[in-house]
Amino acid sequence: MTKTVGIIGAGIGGLALSIRLANLGFKVTVFEKNSYAGGKLSELKLNGFRFDKGPSLLTMPFLIDELTNLQSSKHKFEYQKLEVITNYFYTDGTQLKASSNIDDFAQEIHSKLDEKKESVLKHIKRNEFYFKTTEDLFMKQSLHQIKNFINLKTVKGILLSPFLGLFSTMHKKNKQTFSNPKTIQLFNRYATYNGSNPYKAPALMNMISHLEFNLGAYLPLKGMHQITNHLVHLAEDAGVEIKYNETVEALEIGSNNRINYIKSNGVNYPFDIVASDVDIRVLYKHLLPCSFTPTKLIQQEKSSSAYVFYWGINKEFSALGLHNILFSDDYKKEFDYLFSKQFPTDDPTIYINITSKYCKDDAPEGCENWFVMVNVPHNKNSTIEYAIDIRKNVVEKINSILRTNIEQFIVTESTLSPVDIENQTSSYGGSLYGNSSNNKFAAFLRHANFSSSIKNLYLVGGSVHPGGGIPLCLLSAKIASQLIVDRVKK
Structure with missing residues (x-):
């Protein structure tokens, strides 16, 4: 008899899991509260401009190729x-x-x-060592099954742990390696790729730069939202049913500690297996009885959020490319404000993404689509107190560094705040990556890809193992699918 699977959320993790399970013969239904799929990886169309609303960098595209190759499909990525x-x-x-x-x-x-050229090459080589030593242990399998620690690769990783920068911070390691504060700042920036603080996150997190420099940085030909569209096509081709505008209200637990029903829009849907692609705080606080809540796990420090301006610019800036960083003068102060004072500094580092540099249809001729992002704290209130100030500070900094008057070129504008991110994606406080990685045990403090107390519940997405960001969400789906297959075989 075909096993049925209900997945809550059509984010990248949920879609990837649905594709894997459908291709293994499961009957899969995905419940999505929005009228669109992708979660943070969605798009905005505004007065002739198209913007990727969230993630803007693709690494490890072979993980998407893996999903494509699971089936015969006319859709190519x-x-x-x-x-x-x-x-x-x-x-x-x-x-x-x-x-x-x-x-x-x-x-x-x-x-x-x-800076010494050799120092840069040595640093990148060391980050490759970090990644290759830990990828099998931390990224490709569950950290929460004893059997996964009884193999040669895992033993090797454990034996090499003293050399993995767990007892130093990213900043300390970068300061030991480089002499110029600007170089240190450049490599400290990679902590923001998982919403962490380089002055607290372990030096092991320097391996994030390995993904760009050794494995490569990529852009889909039609922009990042092409990833979502492609995964939706693959899911539909595999027979997955995606139910849009379906808000899951509760998971009904039976006496045998199994989920019997997903309750959505007042209707109970029975499933053999249930998987969640929503933030774990939402899962435990709103969908499950409080007796199942892993209090310590959901109280871990959250990652940073973002405040984004989507600007249609009626000018082309030759000095800018696809990805651009305008650094602050005091990086430590910026992160102190983010994680200690819970308020953005008045001199923020600004990220500008312009996909129209490559995807010409994303802006009218002679224009550019600017995705302008500043890291901000995850939000603990229902309002944003700094909205006016942050726009003023962003405009002043752009004008100063690019020697322009940017406001005279803005012809259309929209914004995305941490409150908006939470409302649209159910990410607690608008946190972009779930928990932060601000301590050496962070990898072990993420929720497992399965529930230890609910027998048929599995978890994917950025708030669980192995972490946030497109590659890790895709890997969470791969781990969860294998866990499901292994249990079904028993």
Whole structure:
């Protein structure tokens, strides 16, 4: 008899899980509260401009290729590797380009920042070691099954743990490696890729830069939202039913500690297996009886959030590329404000993403679509007190560094705040990556991809193991699908 699976949430993790299970013969239904799929990986169309609303960088695209290759589909996922990954701007006028060619990048750092080329190459090589030593242990399997620790790769990773930067911070390791504060700041920035603080996160997190420099940075040919569209096509081709505008209200638990029904819009739907792609805090606080709540897990420090401006600009800026960073003068102060004072600094680091540099249909001719993002704390209130100030600070900084008057070129505008992120994606406080990675045990403090107390409940997405971001969400689905298959076989 075919097993039925109900998945809550059509984010990247939920869609990937649905594709894997449907191709294994399960009958899968996905419940999505919005009228669209993708969660944070959605899009905004505004007066002739198209914007990717959330994630803007693709790494490890082979994980999407894996899903494509599970079935015969007319839908292909096309992407291109970036030759220039990021353009960096400092307040003193220093500019540099991070080339995908590691030697060229190291030479750029040497020429512009008077850093030893060998230091850059050594750092990137060390980050590759971090990644390759830990990927099998932390990213490709459940950390919450004893059997997964009884194999050669895991034993090797454990034996090498003293050399993995767990007892130093990203900043300390980067300060030991480099002499120029600008180089240190550049590599500290990778903590923001999972919403963490480089002055607290373990040096192991430096491995994030390995994904860009050694594995490559990519962009789908039609922008990041192409990922969502592609996964929806694959799911539908595999026979998955995606039910939009379906708000899940509760999970009905039977006397045998199994979920009997998903209650959505007042209707009970029975399933053999249930999987959640929603934030674990939402899952336990709103969908399950409080007796099942793992209090310590959901009280972990949350990652940062973002405040985003979507600007249609009626000018083309040749100095800017696809990814651009305008650094603050005091990076430590910026993170102190984010995680201690819970308020953005008046001198924020600004990220500008312009997909129209590659995807010409994303903006009218002679124009650009600017996704302008500032890291802000996850929100604990229902209002944003700094909305006016943050826009003023962003405009002033852009004008100062790019020597322009940006407001005269803004022809259309929309915003996304932590409150909006929470309302649209059910991410607690608008946290982008679930828990932060601000301590060396963070990997072990994420929720497992299965419930230890509810027999047929599994979890995917950015708030559970192995973490937030597109690649890790896709890996969470791979881990969960294997767990489900293993249990069904028993």
